[in-house]
Amino acid sequence: MITFPNAKINLGLNIVEKRPDGYHNLETVFYPVPVEDALEVNIWNESTQKFRLHQAGLEIAGEAENNLVVKAYKLLDERFNLPPVDIHLFKHIPSGAGLGGGSSDAAYMLKLLNEKFNLKLSDKNLEEYAARLGADCAFFIRNAPTYAEGIGNIFSPISLSLKGYQIVLVKPDIFVSTRDAFAQIKPHRQEIPLKEVIKQPIEEWKERMVNDFEESVFPQFPAIKEIKEKLYQEGAVYAAMTGSGSSVFGLFKPEYNKSVKEDFGEKTFVYQGALK
Ligand SMILES: C[C@@](CO)(OP(=O)(O)O)[C@H](O)COP(=O)(O)OP(=O)(O)OC[C@H]1O[C@@H](n2ccc(N)nc2=O)[C@H](O)[C@@H]1O
Numbered sequence: 072m073i074t075f076p077n078a079k080i081n082l083g084l085n086i087v088e089k090r091p092d093g094y095h096n097l098e099t100v101f102y103p104v105p106v107e108d109a110l111e112v113n114i115w116n117e118s119t120q121k122f123r124l125h126q127a128g129l130e131i132a133g134e135a136e137n138n139l140v141v142k143a144y145k146l147l148d149e150r151f152n153l154p155p156v157d158i159h160l161f162k163h164i165p166s167g168a169g170l171g172g173g174s175s176d177a178a179y180m181l182k183l184l185n186e187k188f189n190l191k192l193s194d195k196n197l198e199e200y201a202a203r204l205g206a207d208c209a210f211f212i213r214n215a216p217t218y219a220e221g222i223g224n225i226f227s228p229i230s231l232s233l234k235g236y237q238i239v240l241v242k243p244d245i246f247v248s249t250r251d252a253f254a255q256i257k258p259h260r261q262e263i264p265l266k267e268v269i270k271q272p273i274e275e276w277k278e279r280m281v282n283d284f285e286e287s288v289f290p291q292f293p294a295i296k297e298i299k300e301k302l303y304q305e306g307a308v309y310a311a312m313t314g315s316g317s318s319v320f321g322l323f324k325p326e327y328n329k330s331v332k333e334d335f336g337e338k339t340f341v342y343q344g345a346l347k
């Protein structure tokens with residue numbers, strides 16, 4: 072069985088307070104983006120081992136044991152004693168990019184195992200398992216536009232459709248540590264809460280919708296800021312960094328039909344497509 076875990080962007084990201092446990096409460100809107108990995112699982116007959124992971128495409132830092140698809144398998148195996156599996160993961164979504172690729176792989180693994188082995192878990196059950204694998208992981212179970220608060224794990228659905236808008240997603244060859252990005256932030260509430268800003272027409276977002284991480288990340292990595300400026304010069308209606316970086320996205324009106332790929336240099340990952 073094969074499935075295609077997709078990426079997400081953050082539309083606005085406000086870090087509102089530091090919590091006693093050292094983590095931060097935030098407010099954001101997650102929106103699915105059709106940049107996809109491919110994940111295939113087959114039963115591994117007559118094996119004494121429980122799983123085997125084959126990787127292709129972009130490299131993922133760390134051991135196979137720590138891969139989130141393996142963690143997802145182990146989580147359900149503990150409860151359901153699953154058959155041994157052969158896992159193939161083709162990585163296309165850049166890691167450490169604010170695109171939630173690892174979280175998506177984990178959530179899609181849960182959904183795939185649920186279906187393949189007829190585990191009869193509801194979306195709510197799956198979200199509970201996903202939340203144990205990472206804060207934003209549960210978003211990918213329903214994979215629909217979502218307002219998130221808490222540490223990014225308390226969800227409410229929103230009615231927002233950007234269907235047909237062109238997205239240009241640019242990930243430079245720059246690594247931003249999420250931990251350091253949080254450490255440099257002074258948490259505060261925005262004057263107009265994101266929950267209100269998101270209801271305004273997209274043309275208004277430029278003035279009002281903020282990713283708080285930009286303030287600390289841009290001075291350190293001016294090249295990321297330049298990408299955002301370039302996307303506005305290209306005619307984006309809204310552009311921003313996603314997550315704690317280093318990807319930047321631009322949203323363009325559906326009729327935008329120019330390819331901007333060549334403008335960002337060789338080592339840069341660029342995706343351009345229509346939102347669903
Ligand atoms: C900020 C977001 C928004 O989408 O960034 P991206 O990962 O998408 O870039 C996420 O909430 C990131 O969540 P996630 O990527 O799971 O972060 P983790 O690896 O769990 O955390 C890395 C470090 O960031 C800090 N951290 C993380 C989440 C949070 N709500 N408060 C924090 O202070 C902690 O110091 C933690 O040790």
Ligand SMILES: Nc1ncnc2c1ncn2[C@@H]1O[C@H](COP(=O)(O)OP(=O)(O)O)[C@@H](O)[C@H]1O
Pocket residue numbers: 131132133137138139140165166167168169170171172173174176177314316
């Ligand atoms: N299947 C996976 N794909 C990507 N990263 C993974 C995966 N499993 C574990 N990781 C680890 O998770 C970290 C964060 O990855 P990811 O979720 O893709 O980025 P981000 O948090 O910036 O959205 C990576 O540095 C990587 O070591």
